[in-house]
Amino acid sequence: MKQHRKVLSLLIIVALIFPFFGSLQQKAFAQANLDIQAKSAILIDAISGKILYEQNADEPLPPASMTKMMTEYLVLEEIATGKLKWDDVVTASDYAHWLGVGGGSRVFLALGEKRTVKELMYAMTVYSANDATVALAEHLAGSETNFVQMMNEKAKELGMTTAHFSTSTGYPKDELGQYAPAVEGETVMSAKDAAILGWHLINDYPESIEFNSTPRIKFREGEPNEMPLPNFNFMLPGLVYGNLVQGVDGIKTGHTSKAGYNFTATAMQNGMRLISVVQGTASEKERFMQTKKLLDYGFANFEVVDLIKAKEKVPGFETAKIEKGKETEVPVVLKKNLSVLMKKGEKDLYKPVVIYNEKLEAPIKSQDRVGYVTFEYTGKEKYTYLNETIQAKGNVDLIAEEDVEKAGAIRLFFRKVIQLIGGIFSGIVDGIKGLF
Template identity: 40%
Template sequence: MQTKRLFILPLAFAIAAGTLVPDSESFAAPQKSKSAAHKKPAATAPAAAAPVGETAVAGGAPVLPAKAWLLMDFDSGEVLASANADEPLPPASLTKMMTSYLVEQALRTGRLKKTDLVPVSEHAWCRGSSSESCMYLPLNSQATVIDILRGIVIQSGNDASKAIAEYMGGSEEGFAKLMNDEAKRLGMTNTHFVNATGLPDPAHKASARDLAILARAIIRDSSEFYPIYAEREFTYNGIKQGNRNALLYTDPTVDGLKTGHTQDAGYCLVTSSKRNGMRLISVILNTTSAQARADQTRKLLAWGFGNFEKATPLQPGTPVGTAKVAFGKADTVPAVLGSPWTITVPRGQKVQTAVQLKPDLEAPVKKGAVVGKVVATSNGKPVGEAPLVAQADVEQSGLMLRGWQHLLKLFDK
């Protein structure tokens, strides 16, 4: 226990001092002096040259020396800028976002309870190691699900991830199948999980776009548990560890999500930041250091918030079209926006809207039923869409009138 404490204290001190430390699966050996604790980690070589980013903003995307990166608008899921967004890459401990997401959804649906006890097998146990990130669960002990979740998210515990994987999936391999099934459901098309931790495996890959989709799902679907991603420290088994996401200490608008690092993956970071009602999700994959991933994230978020803004193309309840209705007491019904609608667009660009109504509506039509959609474009590019609904009920016409309407419809063909 004393050795563990000596290892964790320099880590916590380094984070508090603003010096970033190696993350997740590839901690250095225990440091022997305070001066050693402040040495910068050895650089991991990313792509040879910064990839060219894509964006709709005049002047282009920022230049970031990471192998892949992406910036997404949370509300719409629209990608605002990216480079190599769909290249499958080693995700390191960013993998644990899927592990934690499955735990959170099991808690939400009642499959798991916060107080359920998770056993720690020899496979899950870290063996007191300081060469990988651990929650330091004792062998053959038990921990509550909510403590395990914090150990995964805050401490990036490989032992916590393996223990819950065995508990939920029967084995880590069985849990990986659950991970891949969920990835498919979410639309993560360039991702394949082999384990619950992100430990290196040639077949274990994820793309920047897919990781942003996953981050968006966590924020959207796990509202009760999402505040855990902003917690700066967690103490378990008498060992206090700090969250390795340095932006949580320096940017009050940042509230998650996860860091990652292995030699093959380089330094990685998925971040969420909310400013003035707009939330952006950033992904940095395979850059050179913990400092670089934080700096590049700051640059990307600053660029995003500086170059995009929220727009309200239409107000709810205002008729924007008239949908034709067959076999009804009324021939038409006003189409309106049923709920508030905002989109994220490049600053200063005008937004155009186009209404698309269903051509085959038949009575009865209930008030609030979807009768079409409105599509927003900016600078010729689609930037969002929203459903249009019927403003009023349209009752079905009487039998004789319906017969006459059917006859008229035949002659109209």
């Protein structure tokens, strides 16, 4: 009897603790323990926004000069629309000059000094110059207050859910005195929102890499007050920590006493680009060492695999049905490679999924989009993405391989008759089968 009680007790204990160990195993499987020494962190795929690692990634924190990624985005947007030109001349205001005298990182803009948009863009992106940033903001919007409103509107448009901007620079608003923008609150941004902003910056405007990857510049080159400016992203090749991780070419650092040391980074190796964010690290060196942990983990454990190549057919979906055409189907192929970032060795867990346009009707021309191809993951990981809009960027268009002309009225009439007769006979056959 005692033996039976011991066995029963043991079974009860096992039943109670087994779910606990199972939960631990599931969590360990879902995300590696990287021991990131930061208040928050995230690592993502720079194509689909797949989250490969996150730590407290939704908490809004002061981003310091990572704020300037949004200012950079808006400048590039104005350039793209033609409202702004690189050689447009910007005149430094009282506010820009005041920051040039004592506003953190700066290029000492004189009152009324004239510089081109491109010169100020380099000063902002490479050296994080606050005076250059404000000069750009005022030039674009008339005042920093107006520009900050543009920043907050754009943040919502890009799907940033926690971000709130109160300055164009990330400089603490309460230290700006009479120049403080008339905007409520201080600037905050979560690691996830910083990743969203970084994703849009390099995907919407790939030319941003030209600025962010420049290791050093000379401001006012050839003039008596020329300034050599190193990039504060010391992980760029040729700078202090340039050998930590290969392929780093952006994006933006930031530091204040309240924010700590922050860094939104991007790097590419073997055709795979990653974006990482760390916020609130303890020192300048630590923001780069913690970034190294994230990027090393990503490049060591993940790879980009082409599930299907450009111009190839998806097995089982070689054609698409169309209406009102001389042909009832059209052969279809992928417009470009269906590239998926995945854990190494997991290719067999990813299957292509074809989604046709809701209505396909002739005439159709070769290269017309008839749908798109995405993928299904059948493994145990519970991957999430920055948002659905960014995730959809990993989809690939499915295009027609040849022309299909619109059928004439007579052809369509007889096709309908044949379909009707076929439907009648099908119903009769089904009825006969039902009798037996």
